[in-house]
Amino acid sequence: MKLKSLLLLSPLVMILGWWRIADLGDLRFQLPSFFFWFFVIAGFYAVSLWVIQKIGTGSLFDLGVLLTSALVMRLLLLPTTPVLSDDIYRYVWDGKVQAHGINPYRYPPNAENLSFLRDDLSLQINHPHLRTIYPPLAEWAFRLGNRIGPTITAQKIVFGSADLLIIGLLLALLHKRRRSLLWAAAYAWNPLVILETFGSGHNDSLGILFLWLGLIAWEYRRQGMALASWGLVFLSKYAALFLFPWGFFRFAFRRWIGLFALIVTVPFWIYSGCLSSLIQDVTAVAQQWQSNASLYALLGTLLHHSLFTRILCGVVWIAAAFWAARRFDDPLEYLFWVIGAAALLTPVLHPWYLMWLIPFLCFFPEPAWIAFSGTVVLSYSVWPRYLSEGIWELNPWIQAVEYLPLFLIGGWRIYHYAYRRDHSSVQRSQVAAAGAE
Numbered sequence: 001m002k003l004k005s006l007l008l009l010s011p012l013v014m015i016l017g018w019w020r021i022a023d024l025g026d027l028r029f030q031l032p033s034f035f036f037w038f039f040v041i042a043g044f045y046a047v048s049l050w051v052i053q054k055i056g057t058g059s060l061f062d063l064g065v066l067l068t069s070a071l072v073m074r075l076l077l078l079p080t081t082p083v084l085s086d087d088i089y090r091y092v093w094d095g096k097v098q099a100h101g102i103n104p105y106r107y108p109p110n111a112e113n114l115s116f117l118r119d120d121l122s123l124q125i126n127h128p129h130l131r132t133i134y135p136p137l138a139e140w141a142f143r144l145g146n147r148i149g150p151t152i153t154a155q156k157i158v159f160g161s162a163d164l165l166i167i168g169l170l171l172a173l174l175h176k177r178r179r180s181l182l183w184a185a186a187y188a189w190n191p192l193v194i195l196e197t198f199g200s201g202h203n204d205s206l207g208i209l210f211l212w213l214g215l216i217a218w219e220y221r222r223q224g225m226a227l228a229s230w231g232l233v234f235l236s237k238y239a240a241l242f243l244f245p246w247g248f249f250r251f252a253f254r255r256w257i258g259l260f261a262l263i264v265t266v267p268f269w270i271y272s273g274c275l276s277s278l279i280q281d282v283t284a285v286a287q288q289w290q291s292n293a294s295l296y297a298l299l300g301t302l303l304h305h306s307l308f309t310r311i312l313c314g315v316v317w318i319a320a321a322f323w324a325a326r327r328f329d330d331p332l333e334y335l336f337w338v339i340g341a342a343a344l345l346t347p348v349l350h351p352w353y354l355m356w357l358i359p360f361l362c363f364f365p366e367p368a369w370i371a372f373s374g375t376v377v378l379s380y381s382v383w384p385r386y387l388s389e390g391i392w393e394l395n396p397w398i399q400a401v402e403y404l405p406l407f408l409i410g411g412w413r414i415y416h417y418a419y420r421r422d423h424s425s426v427q428r429s430q431v432a433a434a435g436a437e
Helices: 002-022 031-055 060-077 087-099 112-117 136-148 152-176 181-188 191-199 204-219 223-237 239-248 251-255 257-270 274-286 295-303 306-327 331-345 351-356 358-362 367-389 396-436
Strands: none
Touching: 002 031, 002 060, 002 191, 031 181, 031 191, 031 367, 060 152, 060 181, 060 191, 087 112, 087 136, 087 152, 136 152, 136 204, 136 223, 136 257, 152 181, 152 191, 152 204, 152 358, 181 358, 191 204, 191 351, 191 367, 204 223, 204 239, 204 331, 204 351, 223 239, 223 251, 223 257, 239 251, 239 306, 239 331, 251 257, 257 274, 295 306, 295 331, 306 331, 331 351, 331 358, 351 358, 351 367, 358 367, 367 396
16 A cells, blocks of 8 residues: 555656756756756656556556656646757758748758748757758658647647657557556656657657557557558658668568568658758768767777777677577567667767667666666756857766666676576576486
């Protein structure tokens, strides 16, 4: 009964925390208060998952509390102005450009012939000299947001709606796999998801939505629908490429690859200049950009060669992905493994990138990743120096605090698993020897 009470108390504290964060104003100038309340929320989130693990299946009332509180937490951030990330200003701009019948891949925001579209919001666009990097389905979502209104809030509504649909898909798959529906809290109450979707308005929720729609279709042996959904993932954020090592060993995946290719290529024909825009942006930004890296940063320090380090990390990830593809027949297990590996090997890990991993915590509630989904926001401590000196560089001590729980808890879990496996092998050998005697 006490555990049940704690499960009801936690969302109340988390709602209080989000109300306080929403009232802080520009979080870049209120980082100590923001971090305090965020970690209070993250602490009660972690406790809630521990309680769910203890109590197992909850009642319909518990599920109602979960879903209602998750919605309230999100609505508290909906009217706030994004300050920890400026990506949403590009969404608003691309939506406005399309509303005027202009191909968003044709001109960068600072082009002279688009000067008549500029306003105060357009001044916040990052890299205004580059054409948009977002794939076609994301561009259509930006245009939908513009139809609602040429505002930040309208874009939040589009991607916030996708976020709410993800919760519904997770509930459906939890039910299919006979797991407690309360495990949806691992995503629905996750503070990073709420911050990045309803706070900063990131568009990742669109790609995540189609990823999980495809996973459910695969679960029900609707492979064609799964590949079609994963094609929409590619058109949202390109992340569907993660599935290819796993699909390489599955006949049903290869059988429908033509449908995937058709869905992916047609929009690129419709939007002329899309591919060249992508290549230009990757060349200009990705080759040298590094932010909040972990294993990549460590290897870079040892090798003293940025390009070679990037190639090495890419090769290691591909090898790990093919190893996982052979080991895990379940696409959820495979994706959980390879997305986690990508988070450790990437040269750039913005907090919202971790959103792709968090839905898997509903099925694999690994404490290391639960902890990291909270501490990763410490990377936002780069803002004060960037605003004063124009230098985007994370303090190594803060980064150590950010990653320490992930590696300590993860290392302990790996050791515990290896010890338990070896101990079981020894016991089996002893039993076999005793039987032979």
